[in-house]
Amino acid sequence: MRLFGTDGVRGVANRDLTPELALALGRAAAIELGGSEPARVLIARDTRLSGEMLEAALSAGLMSAGADVVSAGVLPTAGVAYLAHRHGFSAGVMISASHNPVEDNGIKFFARDGHKLPDAVEDRIEMQLRAGAELPVGEGIGQRSEMGSLREEYIAHLASLVGSRYPQGVVLDAAHGAATSVLPLAFSPAAQSVAVIAAEPDGARINVDCGSTCPSYLVEHYRAFGGAIGLAFDGDADRLIAVDEEGEVADGDVILALLATWLKERGELGPAGVALTVMSNGGVRDYLHARGIESVVTKVGDRYVIEAMRQEGILLGGEQSGHIIYRRASTTGDGLATGILLLSALAELGVSLADFRREVPRYPQRLRSVRVVDREKPLGAPAYAASLEQAERALEGIGRVLVRPSGTEPVVRVMVEARRAEDADMWLERLCAALGGN
Numbered sequence: 001m002r003l004f005g006t007d008g009v010r011g012v013a014n015r016d017l018t019p020e021l022a023l024a025l026g027r028a029a030a031i032e033l034g035g036s037e038p039a040r041v042l043i044a045r046d047t048r049l050s051g052e053m054l055e056a057a058l059s060a061g062l063m064s065a066g067a068d069v070v071s072a073g074v075l076p077t078a079g080v081a082y083l084a085h086r087h088g089f090s091a092g093v094m095i096s097a098s099h100n101p102v103e104d105n106g107i108k109f110f111a112r113d114g115h116k117l118p119d120a121v122e123d124r125i126e127m128q129l130r131a132g133a134e135l136p137v138g139e140g141i142g143q144r145s146e147m148g149s150l151r152e153e154y155i156a157h158l159a160s161l162v163g164s165r166y167p168q169g170v171v172l173d174a175a176h177g178a179a180t181s182v183l184p185l186a187f188s189p190a191a192q193s194v195a196v197i198a199a200e201p202d203g204a205r206i207n208v209d210c211g212s213t214c215p216s217y218l219v220e221h222y223r224a225f226g227g228a229i230g231l232a233f234d235g236d237a238d239r240l241i242a243v244d245e246e247g248e249v250a251d252g253d254v255i256l257a258l259l260a261t262w263l264k265e266r267g268e269l270g271p272a273g274v275a276l277t278v279m280s281n282g283g284v285r286d287y288l289h290a291r292g293i294e295s296v297v298t299k300v301g302d303r304y305v306i307e308a309m310r311q312e313g314i315l316l317g318g319e320q321s322g323h324i325i326y327r328r329a330s331t332t333g334d335g336l337a338t339g340i341l342l343l344s345a346l347a348e349l350g351v352s353l354a355d356f357r358r359e360v361p362r363y364p365q366r367l368r369s370v371r372v373v374d375r376e377k378p379l380g381a382p383a384y385a386a387s388l389e390q391a392e393r394a395l396e397g398i399g400r401v402l403v404r405p406s407g408t409e410p411v412v413r414v415m416v417e418a419r420r421a422e423d424a425d426m427w428l429e430r431l432c433a434a435l436g437g438n
Helices: 019-034 051-064 077-086 119-131 150-159 216-221 252-266 283-288 302-312 335-349 353-359 383-393 421-435
Strands: 009-012 042-043 068-074 089-096 104-111 142-147 167-172 191-197 229-233 240-243 274-277 293-300 316-318 322-326 365-371 398-405 411-418
Touching: 009 191, 009 229, 019 042, 019 089, 019 104, 019 119, 042 051, 042 077, 051 089, 051 104, 051 167, 068 077, 068 150, 077 089, 077 104, 077 150, 077 293, 077 335, 104 119, 150 335, 167 216, 216 229, 229 335, 240 335, 252 274, 252 283, 252 322, 252 335, 252 353, 274 283, 274 302, 283 293, 302 316, 302 322, 302 335, 322 335, 335 353, 335 365, 353 383, 365 421, 383 398, 383 411, 383 421, 398 421, 411 421
Parallel strands: 042 068, 042 089, 068 142, 167 191, 167 229, 274 293, 274 316
Antiparallel strands: 009 104, 089 104, 229 240, 316 322, 365 411, 398 411
């Protein structure tokens, strides 16, 4: 079984993702990424409890193979990608499980150009991990240091993205995660007033009943803190979900449509259009098409979105979950950059987020995650195959079905979209039951 998933190496910390594995992974990565010269690696983490443990183990592995390690402390994922490229590091590493529960953690590598490692490079790291190698001694062992200015550099980069200042207040939900290290400084130039909630860097509370995976927390509190709208991030701040002036959630599809509209008006979208995933609501594709904006559809996962963007020369892309990439601002999903661009778009278009949300058609879409032991086995069951065939035949021309094993969790994700809500509900229940879910 492949060690790397769709978003690095991830699992329950100290059980699946152990310090021993992190140390071995660090050694293998140092050997593979260093080339003829010793590697120089930037490391950051989110706030979760296991972060310091895994950073220490990973750093030890890197240094034992001769790599020098620079720690940036707590920082959003996109900050690692940006700074690794800006300072010419051999690689950047983020220790985070993003939106996953507290007990999970992950190790995600970025190449020196700020993009995620290609599959082939990850495979070579795995091979190196199993092969072992002779390690240096004496002066050949790597050293660890810190660069105190890195966080400020990333904040300055975010501030440079501000177009027009949003004329009202915004409330930011930091999910008790990595965003706490840069908020509200990054957003102060972007809005008339800024308030931050769920901003204690508490590793036991990261993503718990707050952040982009639980926007109801922001819906409940943003008005009390003087916000016209709210922006919610996840644990490593690579996702953004918004709450509009009426307390309704605007997900990544709506945000993508808004940014595409704004960038086209500014002449900064480019002719290649927008990259979406198969999870994007069909109404968003129809909205873009009606405005002369092309769309390319990719597999789920921001790495596949970015791959398509680079191949097709697309500048804007993302996922319904709130992973948004604008290549002139970042090389990976950056919730903070997306939030700043969203505020500028609203200011320059002169539209409320609630009014814009209503402009984008939303076809009934039902999602559910079915927890399983083996992510592939249920998909081969005859009962499931029969239910899937029936659903696809019934929804042909009026909807669609997408069933896929998660790349980061032991679940199978089921999505049913239909023109009528009752059809989406019915086929979701039947498919989940066939997979063994409730």
